[in-house]
Amino acid sequence: MPGSSSNDLTAMTLAGARDALKARKISSRELTAAFIAAIEAGRGLNAFVTETAEVALLMADASDKRLAAGEAGALEGLPLAIKDLFCTKGTRTTAASKILGDFVPPYESTVTQNLWNAGAVMLGKTNLDEFAMGSSNETSFFGPVVNPWRAKDSNMNLVPGGSSGGSSAAVAADLCLAATGTDTGGSIRQPAAVTGTVGLKPTYGRCSRYGIVAFASSLDQAGPMTKTVRDAAILLASMASVDPKDSTSVDLPVPDYESVLEGGVKGLRVGIPKEYRIEGIPADVAALWDKAADWLKAQGAEIVEVSLPHTKYALPTYYIVAPAEASSNLARYDGVRFGYRAAHPRDITDLYERSRGEGFGAEVQRRILIGTYVLSAGYYDAYYARAQRLRTLIKRDFDAAFETCDVLLTPSTPGPAFGLGAKTSDPLEMYLQDVFTVTVNLAGLPGISVPGGLTESGLPLGLQLIGKAFDEGTLLRAAQAVETAADFRAKPAKWWAA
Amino acid sequence: MKTIKGSSGEWDIVIGMEVHAQVLSNAKLFSGASTAFGAAPNSQVSFVDAGMPGMLPVINEKCIEQAVRTGLGLKARINLRSVFDRKNYFYPDLPSGYQISQYKDPIVGEGEVTIDLKSGESITVGIERLHLEQDAGKSLHDQHPDTSFVDLNRAGVALMEIVTKPHMRSPEEAAAFLKKLRAIVRYLGTCDGNMDEGSMRADVNVSVCRAGGYEKFRADGSFKHLGTRCEIKNVNSVRFIAQAVEYEARRQVEILEEGGTVRQETRLFDARAGETRSMRGKEEAHDYRYFPDPDLLPLELEQAWVDAIAASLPELPDEKRARFIAQGLSPYDASVLVSERELADYYEELAQGVDAKAAANWLNNEILGRLNKAGLAITECPVPAAANNAIIRMTADGTISGKIAKDLLDIVWTEGGDPEAVVETRGLRQVTDTGAIDAAIEVVIAANPGKVEEVKHKPKLAGWFVGQVMRETGGKANPAAVNAALKARLNLPDEG
Numbered sequence: 001m002p003g004s005s006s007n008d009l010t011a012m013t014l015a016g017a018r019d020a021l022k023a024r025k026i027s028s029r030e031l032t033a034a035f036i037a038a039i040e041a042g043r044g045l046n047a048f049v050t051e052t053a054e055v056a057l058l059m060a061d062a063s064d065k066r067l068a069a070g071e072a073g074a075l076e077g078l079p080l081a082i083k084d085l086f087c088t089k090g091t092r093t094t095a096a097s098k099i100l101g102d103f104v105p106p107y108e109s110t111v112t113q114n115l116w117n118a119g120a121v122m123l124g125k126t127n128l129d130e131f132a133m134g135s136s137n138e139t140s141f142f143g144p145v146v147n148p149w150r151a152k153d154s155n156m157n158l159v160p161g162g163s164s165g166g167s168s169a170a171v172a173a174d175l176c177l178a179a180t181g182t183d184t185g186g187s188i189r190q191p192a193a194v195t196g197t198v199g200l201k202p203t204y205g206r207c208s209r210y211g212i213v214a215f216a217s218s219l220d221q222a223g224p225m226t227k228t229v230r231d232a233a234i235l236l237a238s239m240a241s242v243d244p245k246d247s248t249s250v251d252l253p254v255p256d257y258e259s260v261l262e263g264g265v266k267g268l269r270v271g272i273p274k275e276y277r278i279e280g281i282p283a284d285v286a287a288l289w290d291k292a293a294d295w296l297k298a299q300g301a302e303i304v305e306v307s308l309p310h311t312k313y314a315l316p317t318y319y320i321v322a323p324a325e326a327s328s329n330l331a332r333y334d335g336v337r338f339g340y341r342a343a344h345p346r347d348i349t350d351l352y353e354r355s356r357g358e359g360f361g362a363e364v365q366r367r368i369l370i371g372t373y374v375l376s377a378g379y380y381d382a383y384y385a386r387a388q389r390l391r392t393l394i395k396r397d398f399d400a401a402f403e404t405c406d407v408l409l410t411p412s413t414p415g416p417a418f419g420l421g422a423k424t425s426d427p428l429e430m431y432l433q434d435v436f437t438v439t440v441n442l443a444g445l446p447g448i449s450v451p452g453g454l455t456e457s458g459l460p461l462g463l464q465l466i467g468k469a470f471d472e473g474t475l476l477r478a479a480q481a482v483e484t485a486a487d488f489r490a491k492p493a494k495w496w497a498a
Numbered sequence: 499m500k501t502i503k504g505s506s507g508e509w510d511i512v513i514g515m516e517v518h519a520q521v522l523s524n525a526k527l528f529s530g531a532s533t534a535f536g537a538a539p540n541s542q543v544s545f546v547d548a549g550m551p552g553m554l555p556v557i558n559e560k561c562i563e564q565a566v567r568t569g570l571g572l573k574a575r576i577n578l579r580s581v582f583d584r585k586n587y588f589y590p591d592l593p594s595g596y597q598i599s600q601y602k603d604p605i606v607g608e609g610e611v612t613i614d615l616k617s618g619e620s621i622t623v624g625i626e627r628l629h630l631e632q633d634a635g636k637s638l639h640d641q642h643p644d645t646s647f648v649d650l651n652r653a654g655v656a657l658m659e660i661v662t663k664p665h666m667r668s669p670e671e672a673a674a675f676l677k678k679l680r681a682i683v684r685y686l687g688t689c690d691g692n693m694d695e696g697s698m699r700a701d702v703n704v705s706v707c708r709a710g711g712y713e714k715f716r717a718d719g720s721f722k723h724l725g726t727r728c729e730i731k732n733v734n735s736v737r738f739i740a741q742a743v744e745y746e747a748r749r750q751v752e753i754l755e756e757g758g759t760v761r762q763e764t765r766l767f768d769a770r771a772g773e774t775r776s777m778r779g780k781e782e783a784h785d786y787r788y789f790p791d792p793d794l795l796p797l798e799l800e801q802a803w804v805d806a807i808a809a810s811l812p813e814l815p816d817e818k819r820a821r822f823i824a825q826g827l828s829p830y831d832a833s834v835l836v837s838e839r840e841l842a843d844y845y846e847e848l849a850q851g852v853d854a855k856a857a858a859n860w861l862n863n864e865i866l867g868r869l870n871k872a873g874l875a876i877t878e879c880p881v882p883a884a885a886n887n888a889i890i891r892m893t894a895d896g897t898i899s900g901k902i903a904k905d906l907l908d909i910v911w912t913e914g915g916d917p918e919a920v921v922e923t924r925g926l927r928q929v930t931d932t933g934a935i936d937a938a939i940e941v942v943i944a945a946n947p948g949k950v951e952e953v954k955h956k957p958k959l960a961g962w963f964v965g966q967v968m969r970e971t972g973g974k975a976n977p978a979a980v981n982a983a984l985k986a987r988l989n990l991p992d993e994g
Contacts, residue, residue, distance in 0.1 A: 062514055087552045100551070195853060211552040217792035247794055248552050287679035325792050326582050331595020332549040336648070348646075352588055375586070384789060 009034040010174040014078060014231035015258075017177055021077045022068055028067065028077025031310050032060035035079045038368070039123060040176050045146045047160075047169040049084045050092050059121040066119060074238050076119030081176035083167050083271040084125035085132055086222070087211040088455055091122070095213040096140035097130045099333045099359030101340040101479025109211025110243045111180065112221045118238040123176050126166030130361045131330065132215045135433035137165025138424055139363040147195060147417045148173040150491040152458035158417040160370040161422040161433075163396045167225045168195040169241045172492060178226040178235050182212060184219045185318050186413075186437025189449035193412035193462025198479070199225045200232045201437075203469045204345030204444035205250035214329040216322035217248075219441040229450060229479045233257035236472065252470055260473045265481040266300030268474070271405030275311035276436060278414075285411050285461060288452045292409055292463045293377045295485035306408065311439060315431060317394065318438040320374050320387035321326075326364075327371025333359065337405040350380060366427065395443045402468050407478045410436050412455055412462030436464055446472050448479045451488040462488065500667040501709055502747055504755045511747045512724050513672045513702060514664035519875075520633070520697035521564045525767040527632050527656035528555030528598065539638075539649040549593030549653040554793050561656040562797065565605050565630050566807050571686045572625050572816055574609025576804050580629075582588045582794045586787040590648050591635035591760075599659075601788045602670040603811050604629035605797065611662075611682065612816055613674040614833045622885035623675050624663035633657050638688060645928045658689070664703065664724065667712065669740035676700055677837065681815050692909050693734050702730045702739060704746040706754065725750065726760040730774050732769050742767040746774050800959055818842055825854040831862065841876045847883035860890055864907055881910050888891045888917045899920065899928045901973040929974045935983050938970040939963075943987070950988070957990055 009031050012020070020026045036053045044058040056079060056157040063077035086091045087105035094100045108116070116122070128137040136159035137145040147160040148169055160169040164181030168191030171179050183201035186463040192199025197249065200223045214220060224235035242251040272293060277286070293303050335341035335355025343352030360368070369477035401408065414435060423430045447471070449462040463482055466477030501508045526533055527959060529546040569576050583601040606628035614620050625778065639646050661680065666672045683689035691698050705727035707715075712724040722906045728750070730742050730860035737802040745767075750760050764783075765774040790796075814823075817837040822832035835845045848865075849857035865886065869879060886907075893903045898921055906926060910917055921927060929935065942963060943950055953959040960981075984990070 036646075093551070095551070103551070105551070107550070210554050213551045214793075245556060247556055248792075324789060328586050328596050328787070328789070331586060331588065332551070332593060333592075334588060334595060336590050337548060337593060338550070348590060353696075372787065375789055377785045377787075380787075380789070 010038045010462075013227050014177045015228070015235055017144065017229055018075070018234070019076055019353050020127045022072060024067065024397075028060040028063040028079075028121060028210070029057065031077065032056050032079045032123070034351070035123055035176055036074070036219075038173075038375070042173050042175050043147060044496045046143055047126055047145050047166045047170050047173065047175055048081070048124045048382035049094055049096060049127050049142050049166065052091055052122055053124075055091065059116075063119050063121060071477070073117065073119030074234070075115060076455065077121060078119070078177050079121040079123045080115060081123050081126045081167055081179040082112055082187070083128055083164050083180050083182060085128060085179060085182050085213045087213065088125065088389065089262055091125065093125065093141070093213070095131050095358065096142055097333075097364065098354070099142045101338075102341050103209070107211060110208035110241065110245060111212065111239045114238055114241055115180070115426075117339045121236070126164070126170055126179060128166055129163035129187075130364050131213065131215050131326070132163035132182055132184055133326070133363050133367055134162040135164040135186065135190055135430055136420075136423065139361055141361060144420055145169045146420070146496070148496065149195060149417060149459055150492070150495065157420050158459070159194070159420055161194040161413075161417065163187040164191045164199070164225060168192055168197055168199070171197045171225050171227060173494070173496070178224060178231050180222060180239065181225045182215075182220055182222050183437075183441065184215050184221075184322060185441050186322065186434040187224045188225060189412050189437050189462070189464060190433055192449040193232045193451075194235075196460030196488065196492070197225060198229055198232050198448065198450055200236060200448040200472070201214060201440065201446060202236060202240060202472055203250075203439075203446045205248050206240045206446070206470065207471065208241060208246040208249045210243050210245040214494055216325040217329060217470075218325060219318075219322055220353050221441070229448075229476060229483045230258060230261055232448065233261055233476045250470070255473050257476050260477055261480045264299060265296055268296070268301045268478060269405040270296050270303050270409065270478065271401050271408045272303060273306050273308045273311065273401065273408055275308050276410045278312050278435065279412070281339045282415050284407055284455045285413075285415060288461050288463065289409070292452055292482055292486070296409065296481060299481050299485065301478075301481070304405050306405055308394075308397040308401055308439065310390065310397050313390045314394055314439040314442060315435060317387045317390040317420060317442060319370070320372075320383050321391065321432060323367040323371030324384050325371070325374050326367045327375065327458060330368055332365070335359070337474035352472055375460065391442050394439055398439075398466075400442045406468070406474055408466040410464045410466065411421045412436060412464040416455050416457070416459035416461055440466055445469055448475055450479045450482045450486070452482070452486050453488065454475075454490055460488070501563045502706065502751045504751050506755050509706045509747075509751050509754070510665045510712040510740040511615050511667055511710050512705050512707065512715070512734065513668075513710055513743055514673065515662045515666070515672065515703065516701040517660045517676065518602035518699050518701075519568075519660060519679075519683055519691070521656035521689055522631075522690055523564060523656055524557060525558050525560070526654040527558055527561050527630060527735055529558075529654055531654065533655050534666055535697075536649055538833055539647070539651065541651065543650040543653065547650055549595070555598060555791070555887055557794065557797065558656065561630060562605070562799070563807060564656075565628060565658055566799070566804055567686050567811065568660075568683060568688045569606030569609065569628050570804075570808050570811055571682050571688070572606070572609035572611060572628065572660070574625055574628065575607035576799070577603065577605055578799045578801060578804070579603065580605040580797045582630075582791045582797065583788045583846055584791045587784050589634065589637075589788045590646065591637045591650070591653065593635070593650060593653060597632050598791055598794070599631035600629035603796075603969070611675065611678055613671065613678045614819070614829065615670065615674060616830075618829060621665070621671065621770045623665040626661040626663050628660045631657050631659055634798060640893055641702070647791045649847065664705070664715075664727075672702065672743050672899040673736045678815070681837055681839070685812055689833070692738070696734065699732050699734045700739060702733055702742060703727045704730065704743055704750070706747055706750045724752075726762050728760065728762065728774070729762055729764045730767050731777060738767055738769050741769075741772055742774055745772060749774065814841075822854070827858050827993065831858045832861065838876065844876050844879070844883045848890070850887055852887065852894060857890055858895065860886065864904065868907075868911060880914070881907065885910055885917050892917065892921060895927055896930070896976065898926055899973060899975065899977060901968065901977075902926050902928065925981065926974060928976050929971055930976045930979050932979065934971065935975050935979055936987075938975065939980075939983055939987055941970055942966045953990070960984060960988070960990055963988070
């Protein structure tokens with residue numbers, strides 16, 4: 001298209017590209033080709049584990065035909081990146097683990113199938129923490145992802161957050177229009193926050209988990225990672241569905257989220273949970289939080305202080321429940337039927353021990369061991385059963401809070417992106433990254449991170465909004481109001497493409 | 499045999515059982531894969547069964563219905579809320595590394611089964627619970643010198659684990675319980691009960707204690723009165739159950755009498771050697787790390803749904819047996835007839851409008867004997883029940899004699915045909931005409947003058963004469979008429 005370079009195309013929002021495609025101003029093929037070029041140029045970020053350029057172009061051509069025939073789906077011709085935790089039929093799916101080897105699923109996850117049914121184009125599979133266990137994307141077997149953002153006057157590489165670090169980096173660096181993520185304790189919202197992008201974790205049960213490599217089944221939920229709140233609304237509408245193949249998916253109608261975005265926040269009660277004002281919270285994080293409350297108030301929202309008294313138990317509870325489920329979910333990676341198998345096993349025990357010992361990375365092994373421990377005879381009641389009771393109390397905290405407010409406003413993370421390797425030596429410090437996000441998973445609620453501003457050193461910070469179960473509509477409406485007020489337009493310098 | 503006599507006194511045998519019954523259902527418990535027996539290895543395996551990444555279990559409603567139906571047949575409490583748990587352990591034939599089972603909250607609670615013993619005594623065996631779980635696949639170690647193979651066709655097939663209370667006291671009771679349980683699930687259509695195909699198998703818990711210990715246990719429910727139990731795994735026939743229990747009880751008594759202690763352990767029954775052998779001790783037992791399966795919500799049933807299943811239950815063996823007894827059968831005959839649904843059905847058709855006792859005798863003495871000899875099941879009986887019914891009617895109304903009835907059965911057994919037509923075409927009608935009978939008597943007397951003398955002081959010989967006359971008439975004579983005519987002719991006294 002005359003007058004527009006490929007750079008302009010990759011900078012588009014999902015909504016903008018959709019409208020341009022519908023208006024036949026651009027073709028899916030040229031849009032897709034622009035992203036393929038951007039991905040190639042951005043290989044230094046290590047955002048993708050597998051690039052699927054050929055598949056993408058075939059899908060784009062098919063979309064162009066449907067667009068020409070007037071049979072366009074909701075996401076027709078829009079190139080997306082898929083977290084490599086979603087099984088994609090015929091395309092290698094790794095969970096960023098050595099143990100899956102060159103596993104090529106003979107089936108498609110329900111979420112990605114929904115996307116392809118809506119006409120979306122797959123650019124490739126994005127990097128992540130191994131089995132989604134991590135907050136920095138440094139536990140990936142395929143190496144760490146580099147955050148497109150760098151601090152002012154610094155050449156130091158930073159982490160893109162995790163576990164959906166490949167997706168957050170790809171969205172922030174314009175390597176795709178939008179991406180899918182999964183969120184077990186913050187794995188969508190935290191990477192979105194530290195890359196200046198939008199990440200939405202829907203209510204547990206909103207999206208099907210069928211075909212997503214399981215980490216912790218009672219917490220895992222797929223969601224969109226996008227450049228804008230509107231894009232998140234658009235993508236979620238296509239991802240979400242009840243699924244007869246997932247008994248925990250919920251049969252509620254999927255609203256047209258996009259249509260309710262501009263409803264404004266007049267009269268909306270926004271809760272500020274006092275327990276989230278934790279010790280040692282950086283000044284700029286606290287300041288942004290206060291500012292966001294003022295933005296919403298200025299638009300007519302009512303700000304109320306609420307209490308979530310069991311918040312301090314959330315991280316310990318999470319680090320019992322999630323590893324317990326993971327220890328069982330990951331038992332299937334045993335070297336017997338698919339994936340990595342140790343060479344020349346002496347017997348079945350040796351086959352198990354070496355396949356799993358060689359195939360799983362250190363963080364995954366740590367969590368399997370924790371999970372096995374907390375479920376074992378004599379410890380179950382002290383750990384797992386207690387954690388489940390705490391989980392109930394944490395849920396009740398939210399129920400009580402939502403009697404006096406409609407959404408909650410909190411920071412997304414305790415700070416901006418940190419340096420590669422800065423927190424790898426101390427797992428507990430790494431686990432603290434999720435302090436504001438895990439409560440939402442434990443309660444099964446929807447949460448969204450929206451870019452709020454930059455730190456003094458020029459790094460993005462996110463604001464988290466938490467909604468009532470299955471009330472993503474209100475959540476997105478409030479997020480839209482934050483986004484409008486924040487007017488966050490900063491983009492990382494494209495240092496990697498040089 | 500409820501007790502074993504040792505050199506130091508008597509010992510009580512106490513037996514409990516865990517029966518695994520494969521649910522009759524076309525699809526597996528959590529996947530749509532087929533459950534048909536005997537398919538090519540790994541041809542009935544879904545991605546869920548194979549434990550592929552991202553696969554999720556989805557409950558098959560038919561299996562739930564079958565479990566509830568079985569629970570109702572065991573007169574058990576149906577739990578409207580039950581929970582599926584994961585039982586974690588590694589084995590190549592367990593693809594996901596855990597078996598989905600029910601641990602703390604099973605779908606069926608306490609119930610009972612009444613068993614009828616040969617002595618005529620009936621006892622009630624308490625059912626502790628019934629829960630649903632997945633079967634594992636099969637490891638094949640004999641296909642290759644240094645490689646094992648795995649067949650996942652069975653993996654994920656629904657099993658009902660039925661756990662009894664330790665209420666059985668002898669090998670006979672254990673065997674009778676398993677037979678009765680099999681009859682119940684077959685009546686209900688919830689399990690085919692084919693033990694040789696593995697669709698029903700039992701783990702048997704055996705312990706012994708000093709005589710009187712069992713009664714104390716029943717009085718206060720305390721297990722301290724009972725001895726240490728050993729579990730005998732996977733006993734797959736009714737006959738083996740009795741053998742295994744007997745062997746195991748004697749083994750334990752021997753240990754105790756020598757001053758030793760019984761080790762709690764899992765044992766295997768070696769059918770060829772007729773003995774049990776240690777498999778693993780308690781200390782080698784797995785830590786299964788049970789926890790609720792987060793992929794499945796707790797199972798909530800509606801009372802109305804359960805009630806609808808209850809309303810659709812067929813008549814069960816106990817009710818049928820009571821009805822048969824009320825119709826005039828002996829408790830023993832009734833028990834035999836209800837032991838298999840097909841046999842009871844056959845009997846009911848055969849007994850239509852005839853004397854129940856006569857019908858039962860005919861079935862027990864004539865049909866079952868012949869079937870046994872031919873190695874056939876009741877469902878394979880060459881003579882339809884209706885044809886037998888006709889034979890019994892003709893016998894009862896005197897159209898044919900009892901002797902002819904048996905001959906007639908032989909004819910229709912081998913050649914087929916309608917019994918009434920056969921009677922006509924072959925002239926098998928009973929002879930009550932006294933002239934013909936008298937003539938036959940004269941022939942016999944003329945041929946046996948010695949016997950005629952003998953019978954005068956030996957009246958018991960009359961039976962021999964009856965037999966000869968019957969033969970002379972080709973079995974068609976009415977035996978009562980023959981008897982009367984003979985007595986008159988030979989001047990025999992009436993038996994007193």
